[in-house]
Amino acid sequence: MAQTPLIDVTDLRKYFPIRKGLLRRTVGNVHAVDGVTFSINAGETLGLVGESGCGKSTVGRVVLRLIEPTSGDIKVTGRSIVNLGRDEMRPLRRQMQIVFQDPFSSLNPRMRAGDIVGEPLKVHGVGDPKDREARVAALFARVGLRAAQMRSFPHQFSGGQRQRVSIARALALDPGFIVADEPVSALDVSIQAQVINLLMDLQREMNLSYLFISHNLAVVEHISHRVAVMYLGRIVEYADKKTLFASPQHPYTEALLAAVPLPDPTLKRTKHRVDGDVPSPIKPPPGCHFHPRCRYAEARCKVEAPVLKTIAPGHEVACHLR
Amino acid sequence: MSTTVSTDGPITPSAMSDLWYMIRRYPLGVAGAIIMSLFVLAAIFADYLAPLDPFSTNARASLARPNDVYLMGADMMGRDVFSRLIHGARISLAVALGATLIGSGVGAAVGLACGYIGGWFDLIVQRVTEVMQALPLLVMALVITASLGPSLRNTIIAIAIPLIPTVARVIRSNVLSLREMPYVEAAKATGMSEFRIAVIHVMPNTLAPLIVLATAQLGSTILTEASLSFLGLGVPEPYPSWGRMLSESAAEYVRTAPWLVIFPGLVISLVVFGSNLLGDALRDALDPRQRG
Numbered sequence: 001m002a003q004t005p006l007i008d009v010t011d012l013r014k015y016f017p018i019r020k021g022l023l024r025r026t027v028g029n030v031h032a033v034d035g036v037t038f039s040i041n042a043g044e045t046l047g048l049v050g051e052s053g054c055g056k057s058t059v060g061r062v063v064l065r066l067i068e069p070t071s072g073d074i075k076v077t078g079r080s081i082v083n084l085g086r087d088e089m090r091p092l093r094r095q096m097q098i099v100f101q102d103p104f105s106s107l108n109p110r111m112r113a114g115d116i117v118g119e120p121l122k123v124h125g126v127g128d129p130k131d132r133e134a135r136v137a138a139l140f141a142r143v144g145l146r147a148a149q150m151r152s153f154p155h156q157f158s159g160g161q162r163q164r165v166s167i168a169r170a171l172a173l174d175p176g177f178i179v180a181d182e183p184v185s186a187l188d189v190s191i192q193a194q195v196i197n198l199l200m201d202l203q204r205e206m207n208l209s210y211l212f213i214s215h216n217l218a219v220v221e222h223i224s225h226r227v228a229v230m231y232l233g234r235i236v237e238y239a240d241k242k243t244l245f246a247s248p249q250h251p252y253t254e255a256l257l258a259a260v261p262l263p264d265p266t267l268k269r270t271k272h273r274v275d276g277d278v279p280s281p282i283k284p285p286p287g288c289h290f291h292p293r294c295r296y297a298e299a300r301c302k303v304e305a306p307v308l309k310t311i312a313p314g315h316e317v318a319c320h321l322r
Numbered sequence: 323m324s325t326t327v328s329t330d331g332p333i334t335p336s337a338m339s340d341l342w343y344m345i346r347r348y349p350l351g352v353a354g355a356i357i358m359s360l361f362v363l364a365a366i367f368a369d370y371l372a373p374l375d376p377f378s379t380n381a382r383a384s385l386a387r388p389n390d391v392y393l394m395g396a397d398m399m400g401r402d403v404f405s406r407l408i409h410g411a412r413i414s415l416a417v418a419l420g421a422t423l424i425g426s427g428v429g430a431a432v433g434l435a436c437g438y439i440g441g442w443f444d445l446i447v448q449r450v451t452e453v454m455q456a457l458p459l460l461v462m463a464l465v466i467t468a469s470l471g472p473s474l475r476n477t478i479i480a481i482a483i484p485l486i487p488t489v490a491r492v493i494r495s496n497v498l499s500l501r502e503m504p505y506v507e508a509a510k511a512t513g514m515s516e517f518r519i520a521v522i523h524v525m526p527n528t529l530a531p532l533i534v535l536a537t538a539q540l541g542s543t544i545l546t547e548a549s550l551s552f553l554g555l556g557v558p559e560p561y562p563s564w565g566r567m568l569s570e571s572a573a574e575y576v577r578t579a580p581w582l583v584i585f586p587g588l589v590i591s592l593v594v595f596g597s598n599l600l601g602d603a604l605r606d607a608l609d610p611r612q613r614g
Contacts, residue, residue: 066507093513106504109611110526116505120512153610169508 004078005039006177006209007063012036012072014062018282031281032058034233042176043203045210047224049217051278055233056213060179063211064096065089094124097170101182103162107154113165114150120172139168143198160191167198177209184219196223217260221245229253232281232289238308239315249317251294296321344607351603357596365411372405377560385579395581397571403581406562407589413557414544414564416474421481421543426536429489430528436490437497438520451487459484460549467555477556481543489535496528530605537601541594564590
């Protein structure tokens, strides 16, 4: 890769300390993100998939420094941002925005939609009030809302419309990168498609990059260029979309793909069921995090943690057996 | 969202139709507002409204039954109960509004600070409020007035301080949940300062519990003032306060001159009732979600 990636994350870790007792001593850590490395180029979508609780949302928030990383590095267009102070971070915040999962709690119920979308402009002192209003109106039009709806309150919108408001807010500062944290998981299937298509249109027009976090493989397959599969704080497989869906190499990816419901009742599927639950991220299993549930696990998997290794150009897998 | 949701956004109605809308939407709230404004007017224009001098005594009218001169009867010293109630509105409303505003205001500020700053600050303030809550409101008010001396100002302070911990705790827990809301995170992602987030996104959303608490406490402040006055630590004689009019006569005259108990009691109940009605309506009216 000759070009500098827009977002370059190296060995990112986030441990949440568990404190107990009067003195609030740290008695353990939740290993939410445990050494994650990826990069996203301009105009590209990286899909981040995994079960709930695997740390994918934490990754999204840490990349934007809404949560401080425990260790690791985040570079935006080649510049490390992990040690920047508040004021140094501010101009960078214009380039990186987020869209949340829950369309109900992601908009302040007491603010009008127009003010919500215009707020980032206000924070960064863009234009005068009249100018801002015109920009907000243009953003509303861009995400498929009517300018008259600027005066409405969030509760007057449907779920899909609220998500459009959220997207408009994220676009207000003309960012290059948006973390989309399960942006369609709370919507009806028919509305999901509309919002996904909107996101893809915007990407084409504005050369946006997305970190698209989801547990829905069908959606990820549709929108992503590359996909990273996360399991218990680690990326276990990282490949471009076609490769990943055509020939998954990690046993976990294999099982995930096998679990996707197919819209054809006559098709018989080979069942690679994964038994049991995700182990606790407080005490992740030694070695490969997946070994207690892996049907191929060997003695080595219980001791030694596999690292991501390239098995084909652009296809990385963290498994001893590949 | 059962009725038709206007997607065009509310068209700014004229002031008149706005008022009419409020009356139709919150009839009880309007009733509460009328009750409260009557008392406020009585307090302001007491000098013109009271038919008799509230301080002048008349030995012959001692414990007079309600008649055409003494509309609500007279007390032991022959002072007109009706006039005293009108003048008492000044003191009682000053104490109730003053104490509630100070108590809720300071409490909300403390709660917001605790929820926002957290850490050691929060830990220490929380322990202090727990100690304060362990003491009954009246006992604490007693100690404060006893040390400050009885006067209107000190009564207000004495009643306001014990209100602070309750309000602070409610607001703090509210703030703790609000600051985890995604819209607060979204504001952080735009680079908004913590202070602005607290003022724009967190504070307005604590309004609903604050109004409910404040209006509920308005009633109890009047009663606390009554108890303090009864113990000689509230507003000093001869100034008429509803609380003292009620509590002094309740002990002695409930059988012989019940009008000394009934009328102050009625007035206090009416104000408490009115403030609760107004508070409930206010909470709804200030919430855009309730406006359809």
